[in-house]
Amino acid sequence: MSLLVTGSIGIDTVRTPFGVSEDCLGGSSIYFSMAASFFGPVRFVGVVGADCPFDLNEVFAGRGVDLAGLEIRPQSKTFRWAGTYAQNMDDRTTDSMELNVLGEAPPEVPEAFADSKFVFLANTMPKLQHELLTQIKEPAFVAADTMNCWIDDHFDDLKSLLKDIDCLIINEDEARQLAGEHNLIKAAQIILDMGLSVVVIKKGESGSFVCGDDQFLLPAYPAAEVKDPTGAGDSFAGGFMGYLAQAGKTDFPTLKKAIAYGTVTASFTIADFSLNGLSATTRTEIDRRLESLRKLTTF
């Protein structure tokens, strides 16, 4: 079934103990689309300024990513983010951020995308996510990401959004914050009761916890080489939603397998800077790593 993503496109500068990647391609919709493209076609909605040095047609060439929803605003500048990862690769500092075009009106969903069935609303202001969602006629399964600042300052908008979507993909600190509960099992149930059918809690190196009709726990793929964690969460979401859209169903066994695909897809992202790790892999490699993860977690 059709899969649509709306999210950011960024010019990133990333510093990790393994090197610096200056002015490279980043952004949630970019990582998501690249990850999801291993599973089927992706409909892309995003906006850049005239200064964007990347040709996304080239980036996604042959990958089935439909860029009809890419808007280039001649008077605007592209979103920029610069960050530095600490030696432990867990702690990240934002060195600078220029919202630029992301601070303006969101892009429009093209008419041809309005019948999309699977939708991912990458992290942005909940009100904008909601506005984008209203442009989709009859979505079958909508997932969204959010972050601490929206939970703090736009709580009502977020709660209103959660009533209209199916799945929230969130990290563990955000889940605790949103639920007002430290225990993750209880927190997941509290968030589910906000109107969702599935909550996916990402625990970084410790994997993920899924709560819906049933529960599922999966460790992260054990990565000995982590060069750049940027985009891991969006790649996870891309693998997850890409597999679901390909399967065309969201029963719990399918959700579990989708989480496993999200997990291994993200493990390719973090092995190199920017999109290098992800774009160098293949569906065959992803499937191989899925079987390896299955073996690693089966007793």
Place this chain on the structure above:
Amino acid sequence: MSLLVTGSIGIDTVRTPFGVSEDCLGGSSIYFSMAASFFGPVRFVGVVGADCPFDLNEVFAGRGVDLAGLEIRPQSKTFRWAGTYAQNMDDRTTDSMELNVLGEAPPEVPEAFADSKFVFLANTMPKLQHELLTQIKEPAFVAADTMNCWIDDHFDDLKSLLKDIDCLIINEDEARQLAGEHNLIKAAQIILDMGLSVVVIKKGESGSFVCGDDQFLLPAYPAAEVKDPTGAGDSFAGGFMGYLAQAGKTDFPTLKKAIAYGTVTASFTIADFSLNGLSATTRTEIDRRLESLRKLTTF
């Protein structure tokens, strides 16, 4: 096969957000023995002072725990520990500690226990662990626990011990500290190379990672109710070693299943104060939870 444990017996006072448990029975060998007793007989080696208010014969009645190695020193006082858990149940503060009898000579391993095949050396000074180990003639599989202060201040003794044992069970911060490496996959390999055949890294709520001939990742059992985490690590070790001793082998598939048993056994411990959670359960309940954990982690 026979299983021997040496470790502490304590009079604990534990404060958690759920209540206070004053002067209750605790200590590593106590939790370990209770946990391991679900799988087979346990040989117990430990020492208390004349002030010990607990009748261990009663505590372990009908559980196959051989107390021939329990020494009561009339002139000494029992080890005491008091601690408080923070609201998040992760952070723990030691309010007071009296080593008492643990600061004296270690207990002796009775002659009848010298032929023990599976041995667990609970956390104490590495030199003492080594001394206790030399009293076992031909152990088949020896596991030990350690902690940050020994890694800091008794590093040479610890490294010498690691050459003579098979398995180290350690938490993730300690693993990073011992290996001098933040990435846990690499850290596990560095620790293995110190002379071990298996390293078990405990990640609390995030489960465990095992590295040996192969690798294994298992999430913790998702506990909605955590009343008192004291003893979780020793209960995990007890379930792990108890199952291995019962199986009488330590090939990787058996190690994996033993880790799963350790995980679910510990989940009963944390559900209540002191030994209450563990002593109220049965092997049938443990087996049921093992199957539940298998279902929760299978995709």
